[in-house]
Amino acid sequence: MDKSIKEKVSRIKFVISDVDGVLTNGAIYKSNSGDEFKKFNVTDGSGIAVARAVDMKVALISGRYSKATEIRAKELRIEDVYNGTLDKIEPYTKLKQKYNLHDDEIAYIGDDIIDLPVMCQVGVPIAVNNAVDLVKDIALFVTSKDGGNGAFREAIDWILTAQGRYDEALQVVKDKIFVNYK
Numbered sequence: 273m274d275k276s277i278k279e280k281v282s283r284i285k286f287v288i289s290d291v292d293g294v295l296t297n298g299a300i301y302k303s304n305s306g307d308e309f310k311k312f313n314v315t316d317g318s319g320i321a322v323a324r325a326v327d328m329k330v331a332l333i334s335g336r337y338s339k340a341t342e343i344r345a346k347e348l349r350i351e352d353v354y355n356g357t358l359d360k361i362e363p364y365t366k367l368k369q370k371y372n373l374h375d376d377e378i379a380y381i382g383d384d385i386i387d388l389p390v391m392c393q394v395g396v397p398i399a400v401n402n403a404v405d406l407v408k409d410i411a412l413f414v415t416s417k418d419g420g421n422g423a424f425r426e427a428i429d430w431i432l433t434a435q436g437r438y439d440e441a442l443q444v445v446k447d448k449i450f451v452n453y454k
Contacts, residue, residue: 273434277412277434280396281434282434282435283376284379284435285371285377286367286373287431288330288331288333288367288378288379288381288390288394289330289333289380289424290332290333290334290387291336291355293400293420294381294383294400295313295316296419296420297419298402298419299311312420313424315425316422316424320350322425322445325440325442325448326437326441328428328431331352332345332352332353334353334354336356337356338355342355360387361390361393364380364393374395378394378395379394379395379397379427380397381398381424382400382403384404385406388410392410396412397411399411399414400418400423401423413427
């Protein structure tokens with residue numbers, strides 16, 4: 273990894289992610305009765321647990337409102353969820369103030385042009401593999417995986433590896449998981 277990128281990644285304390293196209297593959301399934309379904313990847317959920325293991329906060333900002341997003345965020349114990357927010361700068365600013373953070377301490381994972389305003393402000397903009405070219409062009413890292421297929425987890429692993437904290441995070445998770453099996 274380039275030294276200047278590693279320096280930027282070393283400052284990251286907070287990860288914000290888009291939902292549709294990052295935590296999901298961007299598809300929205302509708303039943304005949306109008307019920308909505310989304311597919312979330314369990315590996316990405318594990319990535320949130322890995323981040324949390326080293327006290328890295330995770331927030332979601334979704335441009336499209338979805339009850340499925342609320343339910344998944346609750347399952348993952350993500351307390352900062354902005355669901356149905358087309359102007360992502362407003363919640364981004366609120367999160368910075370709430371946690372007393374600076375732009376260079378935040379990473380954002382996105383896939384489409386609605387994510388660009390925030391991605392242009394954060395210290396570490398990240399794009400998923402199937403993001404639009406404009407998003408990929410400004411990203412410091414582009415995942416090898418597509419959104420909804422483990423891209424979020426890949427981004428978390430990349431950040432923690434660059435920070436030299438990956439093994440620590442895995443050990444904390446392992447200790448929590450296997451505490452009852454010793």
